[in-house]
Amino acid sequence: MIRNLVRGIVTLVGAVLGYATATGILLIPYLDDLSFTKGLPFTIGLFAVTILLFALIFFLLSSSIYKLLIKTNKIIEKNLSGMSVTEILFGAVGAIIFLVITFFLTMPIANAWPGFGGLVTVLLNIAAAMLGANIALKKKEEILNFFSGLRVKGHTPKEKTEKQVMVGTPKVLDTSVIIDGRIYDICKTGFVEGKLIIPFYVLEELRHIADSSDSLKRNRGRRGLDILNKIQNELDIEVEIWEKDYKDIQEVDSKLLKLATEIKGQVVTNDYNLNKV
Template sequence: MLNRIIKISFSILGAVTGFTILRTVLLSNHIAMSENLRILIFVLFSLAFCTLFYFMASKIIGFVGVFIDRIENGIQNITLSEMLLGALGLIVGLIVANLISIPIIKIQIIGVPFAVIINILFGFTGVGISLRKRNENFLDIFRDGKVNSNIPKIVDTSTIIDGRILDICSSGFIDGELVIPSFVLEELRHIADSDDSLRRARGRRGLDILNLLQKDSCHTVKIEEFDYHNMEADEMLMKASLKLKGKLVTIDYNLSKVAVLKGIKVLNINELANAVKPIALPGEEMNVQVVKDGKEAGQGVAFLEDGTMIVVEGGKKYLGETVPVMVTSVLQTSAGRMVFAKPNK
């Protein structure tokens, strides 16, 4: 019923438009004709525009329906501050458009349509520009004359499951908005629904960590929709990071290296953990428990409380025992820090 009313309204609008256009053309050119012929031409011209607008109505209704659905989906993921910022951008864009339209609107026939198009274009441009600047703090301009860019942090699945990001955020080492891509949330859900008990536990742990992050009043956690299809998860993460101009938070070594090559700033939690580990200096003595054999003959392997691996030369014979050792060298690798020691007996 509503579609029929809209089509009838468009038909009437088309008839009026056709009548107005023809009347303007005839008056401008001072074309003389008999009254019967004039009425016939007006009727035919109005019917032609009426029919054209009627068939256009169905296309417009479909387009508007899809457009409204997209707006509704977008509004669900937009914060109140972003809506206010978008409204401000719309107002500024319309003001500029109206200033430009003042001389254009006076042009006969095409003036009004052009003015409407200019208002639409500048309105959308204002909204787009304002939303692109949503991560910048306007008040910082008055503090030090510079804009402090609040760069969003895009978090991957492995980081959420790992859980250390919760403590890092609580300690204040990561600031700004945390962005969880929609495909990461979907991946967490699939892992939590897995038939494998270990994967299921990891997925549920990730969802619990995400809930705790959302409850943290110091950080804004935003679920961002990305319409990516037929792509690997790592590729989608890098594409989302480039789109938002944000930093990628991960514990995946390979992903971090590829992302850096593509110009994406990466926050690798494993690198942070290695950086804050206590440094063992050559000549330092400590007590360690040898827990397994090393790769080389006669070697034993022990671990510090923070997970640092200690290779004990000749430590195989002390397997299962706690022995005093002296550090001989320290090797820093991309995977972490390795300490080499020998028994101090």
């Protein structure tokens, strides 16, 4: 069904191009000097031949065009599946901003050369959209930090003091509870007392998961990093990155237990085995 629809659309596009080509041929000034070009039969014949010829050419090319569209769709789908919603939104906003700028910059070109200029304008707009999306994705963290900085500047000294003074048992977060994401909602209610401790080896584990070749793991890792970013920037709760390592201990779970014992804190986890320990 879709294949036939694409074929029909491509053939129709070919017919329209044939009509435009015939119109352009009739506008050639030297054509009036030829005797056989005068009269309605030549005009009708020219339109019929060019429309049929272009429609036939595009019909023959429609199968290749359909395969190219399917292949392109799979590539786009594969790339989007490895991206978070935040990245997709950033890419879309970047593309729109660059499209608007390019539209106004390329208007003189389109007006100067209605035919060729229009094609150049379309190509420049496509390139600008791709460039804008790429820049927005690469600079995502810097943009978020910039707006977070503006928000923090708007806080009063009282709010900053309230965020720094935390009374209660420190909570050591492991990788599973960060990826789960519900820790953000719990902290938002003010239910959690004490500051949150994020060991650097947990961060490393999150980064490793976020860089995984497996799309499911990669999305989970990126979700965990986004949750941490939201906790640090949006909530009035103290978050400390713990730099100390226990080189004599290999397993991350054992390191977390050792850390919690030293600081007299509690491990927050979704891991069944670690929870039993």
